[in-house]
Amino acid sequence: xxxxxxxxxxxxxxxxxxxxxxxxxxxxxxxxxxxxxxxxxxxxxxxxxxxxxxxxxxxxxxxxxxxxxxxxxxxxxxxxxxxxxxxxxxxxxxxxxxxxxxxxxxxxxxxxxxxxxxxxxxxxxxxxxxxxxxxxxxxxxxxxxxxxxxxxxxxxxxxxxxxxxxxxxxxxxxxxxxxxxxxxxxxxxxxxxxxxxxxxxxxxxxxxxxxxxxxxxxxxxxxxxxxxxxxxxxxxxxxxxxxxxxxxxxxxxxxxxxxxxxxxxxxxxxxxxxxxxxxxxxxxxxxxxxxxxxxxxxxxxxxxxxxxxxxxxxxxxxxxxxxxxxxxxxxxxxxxxxxxxxxxxxxxxxxxxxxxxxxxxxxxxxxxxxxxxxxxxxxxxxxxxxxxxxxxxxxxxxxxxxxxxxxxxxxxxxxxxxxxxxxxxxxxxxxxxxxxxxxxxxxxxxxxxxxxxx
Numbered sequence: 001x002x003x004x005x006x007x008x009x010x011x012x013x014x015x016x017x018x019x020x021x022x023x024x025x026x027x028x029x030x031x032x033x034x035x036x037x038x039x040x041x042x043x044x045x046x047x048x049x050x051x052x053x054x055x056x057x058x059x060x061x062x063x064x065x066x067x068x069x070x071x072x073x074x075x076x077x078x079x080x081x082x083x084x085x086x087x088x089x090x091x092x093x094x095x096x097x098x099x100x101x102x103x104x105x106x107x108x109x110x111x112x113x114x115x116x117x118x119x120x121x122x123x124x125x126x127x128x129x130x131x132x133x134x135x136x137x138x139x140x141x142x143x144x145x146x147x148x149x150x151x152x153x154x155x156x157x158x159x160x161x162x163x164x165x166x167x168x169x170x171x172x173x174x175x176x177x178x179x180x181x182x183x184x185x186x187x188x189x190x191x192x193x194x195x196x197x198x199x200x201x202x203x204x205x206x207x208x209x210x211x212x213x214x215x216x217x218x219x220x221x222x223x224x225x226x227x228x229x230x231x232x233x234x235x236x237x238x239x240x241x242x243x244x245x246x247x248x249x250x251x252x253x254x255x256x257x258x259x260x261x262x263x264x265x266x267x268x269x270x271x272x273x274x275x276x277x278x279x280x281x282x283x284x285x286x287x288x289x290x291x292x293x294x295x296x297x298x299x300x301x302x303x304x305x306x307x308x309x310x311x312x313x314x315x316x317x318x319x320x321x322x323x324x325x326x327x328x329x330x331x332x333x334x335x336x337x338x339x340x341x342x343x344x345x346x347x348x349x350x351x352x353x354x355x356x357x358x359x360x361x362x363x364x365x366x367x368x369x370x371x372x373x374x375x376x377x378x379x380x381x382x383x384x385x386x387x388x389x390x391x392x393x394x395x396x397x398x399x400x401x402x403x404x405x406x407x408x409x410x411x412x413x414x415x416x417x418x419x420x421x422x423x424x425x426x427x428x429x430x431x432x433x434x435x436x437x438x439x440x441x442x443x444x445x446x447x448x449x450x451x452x453x454x
Contacts, residue, residue, distance in 0.1 A: 088119040090166070091129070096152065100140035100175070106216040109173045110138050116154060120161040128158050136165060140173065147174045176216035178258070183213055185245060187228040187266070194233040198306040198344035201232060202269040211245055211264070215257035223257070224250045228264055240267045272345075274306040279337070279351060280317045282435055285325030287357060293324065293436040294358040294398040303337065304347040311342035318346070322353075330356050358398040364442055365393045368407045370428070374417035381416055384423060384449035393430055397437035409433055412441075414448060423451045 093113040100107060114136050118128055128134070134156045140148075150173045154163040187204055211226060228243040242263040247255040281296045303318050318337055333353045339346055367390045372381055383389060393410050395402045415427045425447040430439045 086119055087122050087125055088117060089125050089129070091116050091118060091134075095135050096138055097135045097155070098138045098140060100143070104178060105140075105145070106176045106178050106219060107140065107173060108176075110150070110171055114152065115166045116157075117164045117166055118157065118161045119164075120158070124158050124160045128161060131156065138171070138173070140175065143175055145175050145177050147172060149173075176218065178214045179217055179220065180212050180214050181220050182210055183223070183226045183247075184210055185226050185228050185264070187230055187243065189230050189232050191231050191233040195235050196344075198272055199236055200271045200273055200308060201235075202271050204230065204266055204268045206243075206267075207265040208261075212260040213247060213257050214260065215255075219255060219257055222249045223247045223255050226259075228266060230266055230268060232268075235268075235270055238268065238270050240265065242266075272306050273309050273312055274304050274345075275312050276302050276304050277315060278317050279303055279320065279348075280435070281320045281322050281353065283324045284321050285323050287324050288328050290360055291357045292360040292397045292401070293355065294400060295354075295356045296322070296436075297354040297356075299352045300348050305340070305343045306345040307340075307343045311340075315340050315343070320351070320353075324355075327355060327357065330354075358400070360396060361399050361402065362394055362396040363402055363405075365395060365405060365407050365410060368393050368410050368412050368430075370412045370414060370448075373413040373415050373429075376416065376419070378454060379416070379419065379421070380453045381414075381419070382451045382453070384451055388448045391428075391430075392442035394440050394442045395432065395437050396440075397434070401434055401436050405432065405434070405437070410439060414450065416450070416452075419450070419452045421452050421454055423449060426450050 092115045094116050095113055137153045137155045138150050149170055152165050152169050157163045226247045230243045243266045245259045249255050279301050336350050370389055395405050410432050412430045428448045432439045
């Protein structure tokens with residue numbers, strides 16, 4: 001019989017196994033209970049100790065001292081490890097300060113700024129970068145006219161840093177004695193693009209027209225002209241202000257020199273040239289069959305325009321080109337005025353028009369004189385037919401517009417702008433002074449024969 005069969009059939013053996021298992025379970029339970037009591041006792045002890053420490057002045061001082069010592073050691077070890085390493089950094093555009101008698105001497109050869117290399121602890125470098133009064137000094141005190149080699153010296157840098165001037169710490173300096181010369185001043189307006197173009201800058205007068213310039217002889221010789229710069233930003237009326245004086249060379253570059261005075265008082269007259277011109281409506285297109293424009297009444301028939309005087313001289317009116325092809329009855333229209341080229345400002349920008357139409361009619365104006373136009377002085381024109389010297393003109397419009405028209409109000413011209421010697425046909429044109437009336441030669445011709453001789 002197998003062992004398995006013996007275990008399953010012997011009750012005595014089963015009882016012994018059960019007793020062993022029970023004994024082991026009690027042992028494990030006692031072990032866990034002992035550990036739990038030990039942990040509870042430890043935490044109670046630690047809690048009691050911390051309570052005594054925090055509520056005991058003596059112990060709290062001891063603990064604070066201990067923590068301070070630990071932190072001090074930690075920080076110093078960290079500092080020693082981090083900041084004890086030497087680093088380098090380049091500082092750019094450090095200004096160069098020159099020590100010299102600027103009233104007597106002019107100097108050249110010294111740069112305005114230099115770059116320097118600083119070396120040291122990272123903390124010292126960081127502090128130095130935050131300083132704004134560090135500079136490099138060129139000390140020329142005690143030196144007179146001549147050329148010298150000067151060593152540039154760092155100033156107001158941390159003594160814990162090593163400072164080296166990059167490029168060339170030694171520079172060649174030329175010292176020249178200044179002389180004084182008198183100059184007449186001209187003037188120039190600046191920032192004209194920042195003023196209203198409707199205004200015109202007229203005369204400028206100064207409290208003085210001469211200045212003194214102090215510089216070396218070579219610098220004086222390089223000066224081509226001296227100007228007062230007048231700022232005209234936003235000016236719209238006569239003004240008085242201070243104008244800076246600047247000296248220039250032949251290339252228009254500013255010359256560095258002493259100017260006495262640096263500013264002069266200037267009075268400038270500001271004008272706004274303007275004139276009044278009529279607003280004229282020019283119909284474009286064709287009205288409905290059998291009708292013509294009888295009247296166009298404007299709520300404003302005159303406009304004041306502002307422009308330079310040469311522009312004003314060639315403007316005789318402001319025109320409205322009106323498309324009449326869609327008008328079928330009396331109507332009101334509002335339109336914006338178009339500003340003529342060169343005009344800076346108009347006091348009216350929009351007009352309202354009341355348009356009246358009426359039935360069309362015609363009449364013939366007889367005996368209108370013909371005149372030559374665009375005659376070249378080297379040519380002598382002559383009509384082939386003497387009868388062409390007078391023509392009949394048919395005028396078409398509303399009764400009110402044509403009934404009073406006379407021959408003197410009509411212009412008939414022969415255009416000789418493209419003629420050559422000999423007999424040829426040239427254009428004949430007819431116009432009148434009423435834009436609501438159409439004008440045409442009665443027989444419909446567009447050309448006449450002329451003979452050109454030299």
